[in-house]
Amino acid sequence: MAHNELIDQLQASAKGVEALEHKLQELGNNYKKQTDDLLQTQSQLDQARKQIRVLKADNAAKMTRLQAFENDTEVLRLLLARQDSPANSNNTLSSQSQVNKSSKLPDPPVFTDRKNLTWEVWETKIQDKLEVNADYYPTALSQIAYITSRVEGDAAEHVYGRRRDGATKPYTSVNKLLEHLAGIYEDQDVKLTAQNAYKNFRMGTTESFATFYSNFAQITSMLPYDEHTLMDDLKDRLVRQLQDALALCGADFEDMTSLKAYLQ
Known part of the structure; x- marks a missing residue:
């Protein structure tokens, strides 16, 4: 009799262990699902934040263009108000131009053929210069002309080939010029x-x-x-x-x- 009771107790304990293991498995599955849901939510948040950053950048660019337009309008208004006094008009235009001009960065070193400095360093300096002092180089032609003035030797020969009269593939933007030189001098x-x-x-x-x-x-x-x-x-x-x-x-x-x- 005692032997049968012991067997019954062992069987009951085994069932209890099995039930606990099943419960533990359920808890583990629930934890994994909650973690996966959190990661999915985080991914969705990241995507939304990306979209917000794009919209903010777009709005900032529009505000910059609007401010530039308003500045130009103000200059024109002042000129028209003083059109009877040429000397005053010239002084107003000069003062407005000086106020709006950015502080000039030093010119990057002249680039030749990677011997004086690497292409990557020079390209970064050139891009910084054109971005910070964009008001000095507002057009594609002025930007291309500036970069042309900062190359000599072999690099200048490569640029001249696409800037001379009758060139089959003239540069249409400063990016095209930099891409051309990068294809030659960038450390691939x-x-x-x-x-x-x-x-x-x-x-x-x-x-x-x-x-x-x-x-x-x-x-x-x-x-x-x-x-x-x-x-x-x-x-x-x-x-x-x-x-x-x-x-x-x-x-x-x-x-x-x-x-x-x-x-x-």
Whole structure:
């Protein structure tokens, strides 16, 4: 009799264990589903934030054009108001022009053939110059002429071939000129190596975020991605634990500095 009772007790305990294991499995499945839902929500939030950034950039560009139009209108109004006094009109135009002009950046070094400095460094300096001092070079022709003045030697010969009278493929924009020179002087091996490394780059499960971010920054410095694209890429390449932490946080990081500070 005691033997049968013991068997009954063992069977009851086994059923209890089985029930607990089933319950544990359900809890695990529920946790995974909730985590997946959070990640999906985070992805949707990221997409919405991208759209917001695009709209903000578009609005900012429109505001800049509107401000420029209003400035031009004000100058014209002042000129018309003083049209009976040529000397005053000239002084007004000169003063308005000086107020609106940006502070000039130093001219980048003259580029020849990568021996004096690398193409990548020179191109960055040229783009900074044309962007910061855009009011000095408002047209495609003035921008192309400026870059032409900053090249000599072999580089100048390449540019002259497409700027001379009767050229079959004249430059239509400053970007076309820079693309032409980049095809000749850009270090394709370095860029290709960075692109290949970036394809499979992920944070290791035992790797610290500091080490991961250092490698991430080094590789992406050679790639043509904007800051917000890199922020999204960095999130995708984190270990699952940090991705879950970002999903639970739900913060909208404005730049890479704030995102990095949170993850460290």
